[in-house]
Amino acid sequence: MPELPEVETIRRGLDKYIVKKKLMRATVLCEKSFVGEVSDARGSVAGLRRYGKALIIDLDNGKSLMVHLRMTGQLIYDGAERYAAGHPSENFVAELPNKQTRVVMEFDDGTLYFNDQRKFGFIKVLGTAEVEEDAFIKKLAPEPWAMEADEFYAKLQRHKNALIKAVILDQTIICGLGNIYADEALFAAEIHPERKAGMVSRAEAEELLKDARMVMERSIESGGSTMATYVKADGTKGDYLEKFAQVFRREGQPCVRCGNEIKKIRVAGRGTHICTRCQK
């Protein structure tokens, strides 16, 4: 679930809890969820970086932890207070570790839990100098802010027979969008998700690129679609979906632009939300 805005929110939110803190030891509860030598996951945290939907935790021992939450990953820091982010679930306020806990990272003043219901996500330890050479990182396309309309349009032309929604979900074409923001950006740009990429005009491509930036910026500003939860209080979940989503999970409700009923269909194997009147 976590798309670029959620991971960026985690990067910013986790900073004050673990940067300059000492990671004493990591314990792997699910082998599939951890790649590399676990004893390398030790040392002080030098900083946090992000590449698309991947979070990088740089350590001062020459190693880095690459965290990819995929569909259901969560990072929950439990110390004097709790900071939880990622896939929203009861785990945010549950006793930890629990049966969805895959990796436990013990710091000098708290514990960082990597939880992941479906086990699609992972933590990978690798040399800090090798992060940018990692196969996944290396093939990521630029984020929308770093891409010119001409480049984006050229990529749509290259994949002219693929559905536009599938194209913008491809991280090697444009980086950061997931199922929510793909639907939101296509709605904002008034483009039907089943249109072939080659049938998107240069002007529409420019608008779509602009809207992709816009929907993700708005989400980051509000703390991600599922706002990181500070569980000192009551687990207030902030909510891009409620505050800003125009179509995602709004099937059956009226379109904010024209009042027509929002429909849910399947495109490229993903649940897809559209206004059939606005999006052509």
Add this chain to the structure above:
DNA sequence: CTAGGATCCTGTCAGC
């Protein structure tokens, strides 16, 4: 090379 579908895994929910 591109495009589309199956697959990884666990949990929940709708519909018998």
Add this chain to the structure above:
DNA sequence: TGCTGACAGGATCCTA
């Protein structure tokens, strides 16, 4: 209540 299939905020692998 119990079963079954569909589905889920991602990405890869396999096939044509």
